[in-house]
Amino acid sequence: LIDYVNVDTGNSADDFGDDQVGVTANAAGINGNGALTEADAEADSSNNIIGDSTITINAELLANTATADDEHDVIAGYHAIEFLLWGQDLNNNATITVPEDRTQAVKTHDATNLATGGQRPLSDFVSTTSNDAADRRHQYLEVAVDKLIADLQQVRDGWIEGASYRTAFTSVADENEAKQKLAEILTGMGTLSEGELAGERMQIAFSANSQEDEHSCFSDxxxxxxxxxxxxxxxxxxxxxxxxxxxxxxxxxxxxxxxxGYGIDDYLQDAGLTTLKSNIESALTETESAYVAIDAAARAGRPVDVLITEAKTSDNPMYPAIISLNSQSSLIQQIADELNLGSVVDDDASGCDTTDPSTEC
Structure with missing residues (x-):
């Protein structure tokens, strides 16, 4: 939707199918705000925002992301910027990544271009005339970066001492309201641990060997x-x-x-829930060990898009990371249970069985 993509012709199992490069609808004016598919991308590399010079690139255009009907319709934020800077992460010889060619597709430590992300050519940003594709990429980056900064500033300003959001969140009239605020915090922690991070951001890519479904698939x-x-x-x-x-x-x-400051750990200690406190802290420590191992592997030339192609066993640091995130989400739910706060973890948030990271979602 933003810019041209390369797709593999005639292979329905490749990494650049409709799930990765298509949208069911859009509000940017492409195809009459209709669907875009892998076939559309292959047929016309200019059928996108960058390629259509009649579309004005401004804050109003990028604001459409907030009301998109399709979660793939992401034209603002970090991933949009990441895509414009790095481009697709293709294999070592710049051909298309396909499952049958995994040993050649991933960038290993010994590869000539090392284990790195996309290799968008500098020529994509060398403009020869006003409002050509290269010029429009510059425009898009400027607008997207400005919007990202403004969005982050809005969040920051909402938590400044005396700000309306902070005041509303930290002010409680009674015990029930205090419990509701704590439930919201635990919901954020539990949802990110299991459904979002372990499931959507890790297991979907890990279980399916799908480089294009990893979190930062362009920059690695x-x-x-x-x-x-x-x-x-x-x-x-x-x-x-x-x-x-x-x-x-x-x-x-x-x-x-x-x-x-005063954390949930302090509250559990004060409430006499020391066993639960010990259990969740052990789980958080296990998760830390796992993500440190993932980071170390990447620094040694095996980034996540390499790890997901390797054996789906506990020797692969992605595997224990998913398991430990699942465990800590269960313990976060136990905190809620002890305090009668209701459900704070949606087991079906990602459609992944994060007790078995090798199972496809």
Whole structure:
């Protein structure tokens, strides 16, 4: 929908089918706001926002993502920017990735271009005339980056001391309202742990050997996505934020906005639920060990799109990571059960059986 894609002709099992490159409908004006398929992409490489010079690239256009009927209709946010910068992650000789050609398709540590993401050519950004495809890519990046920054600023500003959202969330009139707020926090933690991260963002790609279904399929940055997603759950549990890792050595060295407050761990201790506290902290530690192993593998030349093609066993760091995320989600639900907060984990959120990472979703 955004720009041209390469698809494999005549192979219905390839990585670039309708599920990856198509949409059931769109609000950008392509095909009369109708569907776009793999066949459409193959037939006309300009049948997209970049290629259609009659479409104005502005904030209003990208705002359509928020009301899209199809979850594949993503034209704003990080992944849109990632796609424009890296392009598709094709195999070593720039031909199309297909399951039958896996040993050639993935970028291994010994490959000439190493284990890396997409290789969008610089020529895609060399404009020769106003509003040509290259010029429109520059326009798109500028608008998309501006929108992403504005969206992040809106979230940040909503949590500033005295901001309306923060005030509404942290103000409680009675015990029932306090329980509702805690249930919302646990729902976020439980949903991200199991349905979103373990299922949608990991097992779907892992179980099916589908490089195009990995989290950051263009940049091969999925190992960092997994780390930071999982760390976010841990931060919520402990009520801490150590800062960020500026040089990616595993240590949060920029601590300007570090937070260390009263966490769920403190509450469980005060409530006398020490066994449950110990169990969930053990699970969080196991998850950390797993995502650190995924990160280490990527640094050694085996990023996630390589790991998902390897054996689906406990020796593959993706496998224990999915298992441990499932375990911690169950323990998050146990917290809710102990406090009579109701269901906070949707077991069917992803359609994946995360107790068995090798099972396709």
């Amino acid at each position: 940055n999925t190992h960092r996505d997994i780390w930071l997603n999982a760390e976010g759950v841990s931060n919520s549990y402990y009520g801490t934020y150590a800062g960020y890792d500026s040089n990616l050595d595993g240590i949060d060295d920029v601590t300007t906005n570090a937070v260390d």
